[in-house]
Amino acid sequence: MTTRRSTLKLLAAGSLPAMLAMPAARAQQPLLRQLAIVVAFPAGGATDAVARLVADGLRGKYAETVIVENRVGGGGRIGAVHVKNAPADGSVMLFGPAFPMAIFPHIYKTLPYDPLTDFVPVATTSKGAFALSVGPAVPASVRSMADFVAWTKANPDKATFGAPPGGGQHFAGALFAKQAGIPLQMVPYKGGAPSVVDVLGGHIASVVTPLPEVLQHVKDGKLRMLATTTERRSPFTPEVPTMKELGWDVVFQDWSGFLAPARTPADVVARANAAIKEAVASPKVAAALQAQGTDVDINSPADFARLHRQTWERYRDVVRSTGFKAED
Structure with a gap:
């Protein structure tokens, strides 16, 4: 308990400014030493390109060093399993499109991860x-x-x-x-x-x-x-018709985003979300994403979690409609 007497003692000792600064110091968390962004697809593709753009924006803001690791194989399963088993401290995150999380549960009889329980949604970056x-x-x-x-x-x-x-x-x-x-x-x-x-x-x-x-x-x-496969003609290709307007009900416009291992603390997820949001919204990254033909779309962890489940449910119905049989 801080009393008038104790405050006067702190003033006399010159300690009050340090005491007042303590909350701010706690709020300024130190940078992580390294962040590994795992991309489960080959270098040179759209997912890899976006990951590297965001990595540039996170370097020095979220972690001292930010690297992109291409862990290719299994259509995205190898990279997902690697992140599932990674430390839940914000130092390893999966970046990728929706389908390994939203489609694979409906086409494989066995899957080495559960998309809804083995990961925590951190932030979306775009929809494509x-x-x-x-x-x-x-x-x-x-x-x-x-x-x-x-x-x-x-x-x-x-x-x-x-x-x-x-x-x-x-x-x-x-x-x-x-x-x-x-x-x-x-x-x-x-x-x-x-x-x-x-x-x-x-x-x-x-x-x-x-x-x-x-x-x-x-x-x-x-x-x-x-x-x-957009709902309406893309601003990047306004001369190209959509499948929907041509008479086919083929509308696919999915999220790309970051996911962390389950049990990653909520404060770490919130900090990562804020850093990713800042990176994606920066003029340099936003312009580069738009130049690539990618729509910037940033969600909070809670909104991303809802979107994740909705996408999972939608693809369950899509897979059934094609008559595709589960493998493995």
Whole structure:
């Protein structure tokens, strides 16, 4: 208890300023020595690119050193398991798209992690849609989705699309093929970047992939973007129609975000959320994300948790509608 007598003693000893400064000192938590951002997909893809942008914004703000680790394999499962088993102290976080958390529970009979209990949502950074694009394996005369549908029916042995198996791209392509009644076969890839390399090389007919992974190739005339999976036309590609407006109920626009191991303290999660929010909202990172064709979308941990569960439930219904059978 601080009394008038004790206060006078502190003043006399010169200790009151230090006492008053104590709460502020506690609020200014020291930087972590290192943050490892785990990306479960190959370097060069859209997820990796966004992770590195945010890492630059967190360096010196949240941790002294911020590194991006690409732990590729299992369609994202290897990276997720690594973070699940990491220390719950804010020093290791998973960054990635929704599908390893929202889709995999509905397509694999066994999964080495529980998306809803083994992780705590920290912050979303963006939401992104997919685009169906065709490359040189498809005749230059194919300029629209109607042309593509006709071409696939006439060339069923060549009608392919590349996507990571079990991802949102996979189900966007499968749902489109089912609704359009076309023989479009998926060719599996570990990530979007390798599939784009192959469509550019004419090894596959098309790709369903996040907009940022193909946007520059479309601008350069190397790929033709025929449709997007947005609810409304993307501001980044206003000339490209949505699948919805063309008559197919194929709307996929999912979150990308950071998740930490379960049992990470709430104050650590809140601090990480604030740092990520500041990094993503900075002019440099926001401009870079927009230049890539990514919509900035930042949520609080509580809002992200609700969104996470809603996405999990939505994909449960999507998987059922395609008739996809669980594996493993």
